[in-house]
Amino acid sequence: ALPQLLDDPHVEERSGLLNMTKIAQGGRKLRKNWGPAWVVLTGSSLVFYRERPPQSASLQGWARAGSRPESSVDLRGAALASGRQLSSRRNVLHIRTVPGHEFLLQSDEETELRDWHRALRTVIERLDRE
Numbered sequence: 001a002l003p004q005l006l007d008d009p010h011v012e013e014r015s016g017l018l019n020m021t022k023i024a025q026g027g028r029k030l031r032k033n034w035g036p037a038w039v040v041l042t043g044s045s046l047v048f049y050r051e052r053p054p055q056s057a058s059l060q061g062w063a064r065a066g067s068r069p070e071s072s073v074d075l076r077g078a079a080l081a082s083g084r085q086l087s088s089r090r091n092v093l094h095i096r097t098v099p100g101h102e103f104l105l106q107s108d109e110e111t112e113l114r115d116w117h118r119a120l121r122t123v124i125e126r127l128d129r130e
């Protein structure tokens with residue numbers, strides 16, 4: 001069952017609390033609006049929740065209990081880069097998806113953001129090979 005589990009695009013790869021702002025929607029520039037988000041990386045997408053799930057709940061249980069993501073994006077073909085030029089904040093990542101949705105992710109913890117960078121790159125490269 002393990003290989004099947006690893007292939008499931010909905011399996012969670014990583015989750016955590018990050019600062020996030022959208023900067024473009026469908027290629028149209030948006031005004032920044034930084035705020036905390038609970039971010040979940042699955043095998044194929046990045047999902048944003050307004051708040052973190054209770055420690056006790058599985059993501060599935062939480063979703064069944066009625067919690068809906070604020071937004072989610074398909075990572076297939078997405079571009080990942082440093083957001084250094086796009087923000088005065090430190091430790092910023094820039095993601096642009098194929099439909100032209102762009103956002104920045106930021107953490108005050110350098111290692112935390114580096115781990116997110118690595119996890120996102122792994123997922124995006126895996127999707128590129130499919």
Ligand code: I3S
Pocket residue numbers: 031032033034086087088089
């Ligand atoms: O890229 P910008 O325009 O310098 O981003 C800053 C602004 O969006 C600012 O909001 P207003 O211009 O709407 O007041 C935000 O408060 C800042 O956080 C933005 O810059 P950083 O460097 O934090 O991404």
